[in-house]
Amino acid sequence: MRTSINTLPSQYRTLTRSRLTASQIQRHKASLPKNFSDYESIKHDFNPQIPEYFNFARDVMDKWAEKEKVGQRAATPALWWVNDRKQEIQWSFEELGFHSRKLANVLSGLCQLNMRDRLFLILPRIPEWWLVNIACLRTGTVLLPGTSQLTARDILHRLQTSGAKCIITDESIAPLVEDVASQCPSLQSKILVSNRNRDGWRNLGDLMNNVASDHECVETRSDDPMTIFFTSGTTGLPKMTQHSHCSYGIGKSGSASKSSLSTDVLWNTSDTGWAKSAWSSVYAPWIQGACVFIHHMPRFDSSTVLTTLSSYPISTFCTAPTAYRMLVQEDVAKYKFKSLQHCLCAGEPINPEVMKKWREATGLDIYEGYGQTETVLVAATFKGMKIKPGSFGKASPAYDVQVVDDDGAVLPRGEEGNLAIRVKPLKPFSLFTEYTGDPVKTEECYRGDFYLTGDRGVMDEDGYLWFVGRADDVILSAGYRIGPFEVENALIEHEAVAESAVVGSPDPIRGEVVKAFVVLTPEYRSHDKEQLVKDLKTHVKKMTSPYKYPRKVEFVEQLPKTISGKIRRVELRKREWGQI
Template sequence: MKTSDRSTIHKFLSILTLQTMCWTSGQRERSVEKNHQTQLFGGLPEWWLVNVACLRTGTVLIPGTSQLTARDILHRLCTSKAKCIITDDTLAPVLDSIAPECSFLKTKLLVSDRKREGWMDLGELSSMASSDHTCVETKSDDPMTIFFTSGTTGSPKMTQHSHCSFGIGLNVNGRYWLDLTERDVLWNTSDTGWAKTAWSSVFAAWVQGACVFVHHMPRFETKTVLETLANYPISTFCTAPTAYRMLVQEDLSRYRFQNLQHCLSAGEPINPEVMEKWKASTGLNIYEGYGQTETVLIAGTFKGMDIKPGSFGKPSPAYDVQVVDDAGKVVAPGTEGNLAIRVKPVKPFCLFTGYTDDPERTAQCYRGDFYLTGDRGIMDKDGYLWFVGRADDVILSAGYRIGPFEVENALIEHEAVAESAVVSSPDPVRGEIVKAFVVLNPTFKSHNHDQLIAELQRHVKKVTAPYKYPRKIEFVEQLPKTVSGKIRRVELRNKEWGRS
């Protein structure tokens, strides 16, 4: 990189960020872009700085979780043809192991206090950058960010958002659902690799002038969360239903949340029992929200609304949400159908652009005048929406979207596995977990099954992101299939959930 290029850190066509929040054991407090009224506690603000830098330079940002394996990262790099990557000491060795296969990767930036051969120092470059900078003039439909999201078949697809759809569209999240003001301090516990962080930790808070709170927790620890809510001036707390399920198992009477005013949940349906326990102990309701990587907030229970336990609320002001049949026709209240967003005659500006370089998959999302979310639901006579289930086979475990095809691919690489089918299975804490039905190769049928299950679980953790591994494995002689030979996952899923 030439010295003259260092006035902006990111002059590349595409940039892939893997856990660019690099944490230290010490406590640091720094303001970021004070004119935007954002403050970070307990962690380094590089992840936010990268977001702002990419916006100003017209660079496309592709966030990723630190749980990705070398194979996951290689797939994302090869698919996106990213020219720059940013990570920390933890993942740098992984990147070095696959970089020779990525001739298009021109620059590697490291967030660390230590030097590493072949890597440029992000902090050093930042200190050398001129404070004089003219932002690139981007158009509203120019690509701004891409998230890889799992589907039922094939590898994760690239979900593209524009400077308009996320840059402006997430205003609806901050203003109406999170209900943020300049006086609020928001703590959203999402991994920075997921779209939920853009939802709540970047744009929603930014446009409302709210403060963002960050806490370094390598693993979710209930006592740490409760102590943090009690000891810091957090007014708005957003986390996954899985987290609330764990929190209500603690003795909440030991804690006083003097500043907490607004609690929210998203990522999967939350159990009414958990909401009741949380309110009984804290006096606060949990307001549920519903959306996807492809959208901003689709629907939610907004502050001041009556809460119907089990419902995720009413459509957000951003969308005309309806329940439609498979032909795209609106069904009567109380009738199950496809949760859909009206896109004709005018497509909402906050809906995603499409799946990058995949017009066929993009087209499959639309039916008649509607964009189909892929979820099934019901709208009652009062306009409240109720989640029934997903129309596809994607597993939603503790807020993570897991495509069965990815897990099946990992399993089939083990010599013991002849065939497998992966579905969701009910779990009291995570809502759903990954279960694999496995047909063994003949030479492995006599092996100790408990040992084999543990071995297959370890194998999947090594091959793909650890959160995708099957927590349940059942060995079967054969898998149910259609006449054409396709696996009937729906039959296995119904068995797990006790459906006829």
């Protein structure tokens, strides 16, 4: 475990109210909608007004803190963090405000960050990650989250491309930053989350001990940039996907109602580097004043998850289909989930058989959602809706979702086409602003009156949407989006590789995994193939994020190509999935 509660500065553990045990928090008995009647009522009631100025920290977080003071919010914490050593932190909205204001003073004062300056954040599931999120809102700093699995090369690309002036990370990532910092002229401040000091770094705890706890939140316009996520594509390096203050801060109100009230305790297991963590571990629950539950859990562990669900009053649980596939392999029935009433999944399609096994073991259905880094929630099976296994439900109230052809014309129900979101005459405010610095890629997303998601699907007669496949070559493995170009680039740097093509290959646990088709150089064609496979996997893990390495490798004489010389990944993918 990279970081624990012991790394938290002492002031984090002194401003506390009386703490709650699981048995003291109100139990939830109903699994039906509590704050709407049905899907049509959600659509009818969704009519957010977009003010000229909006800031989630001031207009949402601080408002809940005020309600706490006068007893207008449930007694649940706003943030509840635990680890595998039974250590806990419970913070109210008031306490989140106290700590985040101090951190805001660090950013704007000691680090001299101005509005729209960019901050790169790489931390595991520890409370500081949430404090940085809120502090950046208070200062108008644009947050760039990253996963702890990034390599030095990944970090270099992100720092250089974004021009980030500050990075906040822990001891595991600090050496990688040091390897590339000299090549990043914009980087001015390096802040370490640790109970130890490190040369060349400023310690977050020390900095917060030397600033005041009062801070005036900046005035941010609703359309000001708030966050940028790096997202992988089929070609080129990861793109910078920018969202505004209203995109998440108000846009999530359209989907938050499907899962939470202020009395709820929500646990989302997403990695802190992904957009899903912002959706379901920050904005959606806190819009409703609900409790965000976090387990540090450096790696997904089925036993830890099931024990946690049975030990804490978690009412809503969200994880990837891959995780559910792993969970149902355990003896789930021996665990008693006394508070759990709503289960969600997102990130990739979930197998109906997994949904069936989970329901048989727990008595609970899994409600599927679909979205992208660019879109927030596109569609879902909301509470109270009939579940159609294999479908991810109906359009989010924030969007008019249609299935269109390649020219942007709406197709009849039941006909396969491009999953798309209507953007004319008015572009939905919850849609991403742009691929920062890449107007060409941004423009390529639109066709006629629609934004194209890049995915293929079908809408049935009832308005339910069904995922068919990706229009591009991005691989979805265990909830991670992996661009083949990055893996191929890593492979080609190995002296044994003359050429390679990377596609998704079916896997019973992860949905699909990375498979590399490799053409060897003449010097290596007679080498031991088993050893070469091991060497290539190790090589890729060193060259890019470890989760991207090819779990399957096949050596081939040549790759299928078009007349113009482009690799036909579609042919390889169809072969892997038994379609040819």
